[in-house]
Amino acid sequence: MKSTPLVKFSLLGFSSILTLLVVILRPSPNSLLFWFFVIPGCVAGLGYTLLSRADDRREEKEITDWNSRLAASVDIHDFEDDGHLHEYFTPEEREKIISELKSMPKGSRSLKRAIEIVNPEIKDENGA
Numbered sequence: 001m002k003s004t005p006l007v008k009f010s011l012l013g014f015s016s017i018l019t020l021l022v023v024i025l026r027p028s029p030n031s032l033l034f035w036f037f038v039i040p041g042c043v044a045g046l047g048y049t050l051l052s053r054a055d056d057r058r059e060e061k062e063i064t065d066w067n068s069r070l071a072a073s074v075d076i077h078d079f080e081d082d083g084h085l086h087e088y089f090t091p092e093e094r095e096k097i098i099s100e101l102k103s104m105p106k107g108s109r110s111l112k113r114a115i116e117i118v119n120p121e122i123k124d125e126n127g128a
Contacts, residue, residue: 003051003054003055007051008052008055011044011045011047011048011051012044012045012048014040014041014044015042015044018037018038018040018041019037019041021037022034022037022038022041025037062091063086066094066098067086069098070085070097070098070101070111073098073101073102073109074101074109074110074111075106075107075108075109075110076108076111076112077111078110078112079111079112079115081111088119088122089118089119089122093118093119096117096118097111097114097115097118100113100114100117100118101114
């Protein structure tokens with residue numbers, strides 16, 4: 001499940017506000033007010049951390065899967081990839097590159113040509 005940026009921003013903001021309140025008001029650690037700020041702040045911070053890590057792992061898996069599918073589909077490696085090729089494309093464009101490669105005849109599947117079809121501007125930026 002992908003979390004929305006609004007949810008993560010809200011958790012981070014809530015946690016930050018509660019932390020600031022503890023710093024500004026400086027309630028005694030023995031008071032109920034202290035724990036009223038600290039516990040929800042920690043829970044919100046933990047929630048933000050867990051959501052961020054889950055999103056990072058999901059994105060890493062998607063990129064690894066795409067790179068594997070790309071390597072299996074390309075016959076002619078005529079476009080230099082330093083491991084960051086995925087950053088130039090949206091997920092939809094990545095899928096279109098794969099479909100363009102699969103539509104080319106086997107043995108002549110050119111990565112450069114597929115990229116030119118999906119996004120011609122990328123060719124100029126990389127000097128390929």
